[in-house]
Amino acid sequence: MLQLIKRCPEYVSGYRDYCKEIYDDPVALLYFRPTNPKSIDDDWFLRTKDWYDKKENGLIEGQPVSFHYWAIDKGKFIGEFQLRTEFTEKVLNDIGSIGYAVRVSEWGKGYGMEILRLGLEIAKEKGMEKVLLNINENNVASIRLCEKSGGVFYDKIKTEENEILKRYWIKLQ
Ligand SMILES: CC(C)(COP(=O)(O)OP(=O)(O)OC[C@H]1O[C@@H](n2cnc3c(N)ncnc32)[C@H](O)[C@@H]1OP(=O)(O)O)[C@@H](O)C(=O)NCCC(=O)NCCS
Numbered sequence: 001m002l003q004l005i006k007r008c009p010e011y012v013s014g015y016r017d018y019c020k021e022i023y024d025d026p027v028a029l030l031y032f033r034p035t036n037p038k039s040i041d042d043d044w045f046l047r048t049k050d051w052y053d054k055k056e057n058g059l060i061e062g063q064p065v066s067f068h069y070w071a072i073d074k075g076k077f078i079g080e081f082q083l084r085t086e087f088t089e090k091v092l093n094d095i096g097s098i099g100y101a102v103r104v105s106e107w108g109k110g111y112g113m114e115i116l117r118l119g120l121e122i123a124k125e126k127g128m129e130k131v132l133l134n135i136n137e138n139n140v141a142s143i144r145l146c147e148k149s150g151g152v153f154y155d156k157i158k159t160e161e162n163e164i165l166k167r168y169w170i171k172l173q
Helices: 009-023 026-031 044-056 089-095 111-125 140-148
Strands: 003-006 066-073 076-084 098-102 130-136 152-158 164-171
Touching: 003 111, 009 026, 009 044, 009 066, 009 076, 044 066, 066 111, 076 111, 089 130, 098 111, 098 130, 111 140, 130 140, 140 164
Parallel strands: none
Antiparallel strands: 003 066, 066 076, 076 098, 130 164, 152 164
16 A cells, blocks of 8 residues: 655665656656755765755745655555645745656556545645646646646746746645
């Protein structure tokens, strides 16, 4: 059964493998950029822990409060889920409330749907009434997943980097 867990030392090597699969796939990397796998060495978890803790507490200047989860199924690292609970200008007009990805070798098995379903539960638990998904207009897989999960198209915007994003709201009951 797929679970979303907080980052932990036990799954760092799985996280590195997942990042590598995304970095090796030019299309995936176009839509989602995790940590560069080359920087994930034995000290990486401890080196970055303080930064992730500060992000959860809104202590990184210019960054919204955000939470990072890892998706694990039967001990295997499957993907990740990121949740930003504040609607800052950057969230609204660029990164959205949610980020997710599945390792390339596990695409098309329903994991994306499950990660988003579990992630929306977390958003609800954190008191959010709605979340915003900003998706590259060419990212058919993510658009499909979002629409299947209740995403309602709002509009299209162009980012400062000239990327065209479709914005979807998902209401959480
Ligand atoms: C988007 C992503 C998370 C989907 O993960 P996944 O595990 O393959 O998705 P699922 O298997 O749960 O499929 C969900 C739906 O999308 C559809 N889908 C998946 N890949 C698709 C593709 N390439 N083209 C069209 N539809 C696709 C599936 O068929 C399914 O719909 P269905 O049940 O009606 O058939 C995955 O492709 C990914 O990690 N992409 C790179 C990172 C990314 O784009 N993140 C989102 C940034 S906004």
